Amino acid sequence: MVRVFGEVAALYDDVRPGYPEAVREMIEDYGGAPESIVELGAGTGKGTELLVGLGAPLTALEPDPRMAAVLRAKFPTVEVLETTFEGWQPYGEPGLIACAMAWHWMDAGTRNRKAFDALAPGGTVALFQHKFAYADRAQDRAITEVLTEIDPKVADRGDHWVRDDVTAAGLWADVEERRLTTYPVYPKQRYLELLQTFSPFLRHTPDQQRRALDGVGAALDSFGGSVTLELRTSLVLGRKKA
Incomplete structure (x- = not known):
């Protein structure tokens, strides 16, 4: 499944939302300016776009060659390695290991330990992601009903699962979670394109996918043809004691 997004790499890059500049500011406020950065599961660079603003050499790990191709085209100064986190052989000790919307794809039994061991003493782990919800509870119920019928x-x-995962590892000092919420409006067609970039959609049969698109499209028509998301962005930070 970690390579399923390559099937829709261009669409993913087009419709997936990026991250507010405030996330970069929070990372820098917590850990200072890192000397180097490693990004895990970089995809097409939604998180990379934020991380390059820290001004440090950046190595991005992305196992899918189709996603990696988009990433290289967008960020020619970033070193892109086509590898999983589990297959990565660290060299040097980065001051920051970051992961945007991909921590759940890393092996749950080893991800914290591998990140901890790879970091420089005093370094920071920064895990950020969006949770997609809906500002209008009636829209939430209507869309959820369609999708649950297809995939219960x-x-x-x-x-707070990332915070809980990092805390439970028992490795990190000064664990913090910082959160912010934005409310982007997606017209119907744009939202249906967004839907096609999520793994629960991509793993289903073409017939199930069509039923999901038709059902959600009809639901959005009943609400005037657009949806307002409640985009909950979380940033979990931890420190490797020097």
Whole structure:
């Protein structure tokens, strides 16, 4: 599944939202300016766009060659390695290891330890992601009903699962979670394109995908043809004691 997004790399890069500049400011406020950065599961660079603003040499790990191709084209100064985090052989000790919207794709039994061991003493881990919700509860119910009918097993990890995962590892000092919420408006077609970039959609059959698009499209028509998201952005920070 970590390579399923390559099927829609261009669409993913077009419709997935980036991250507010405030996230970069929070990272810098917490850990200072790093000497070097490693980004895990970089995809097409939604998180990379934020991280390059820190002004440090950046190495991005991305296992899917189709996603990596988009990433290289957008950020020619970034070193892109086509590898999983588990297969990565660290060299040097980065001052910052970051991951945007991909921590759940890393091996749950080893991700904290591998990141901790790779970091320089005093270095920072920064894990940020969006949780997609809806500002209008009636829209939330209507869309959720359509998607649940097609896939009743869609998992919800909860708003604070990354913080809980990092804390439970027992490795990191000064663990913090910082949050902000924005409310982007997606016209119907744009939202249907966004829907096509999520793994629960991509893992289904073409017939199930069509039913999901038709059902959500009809629901949005009943609400005037657009949806206002409640985009909950979280940033979890931890420190490797010097």
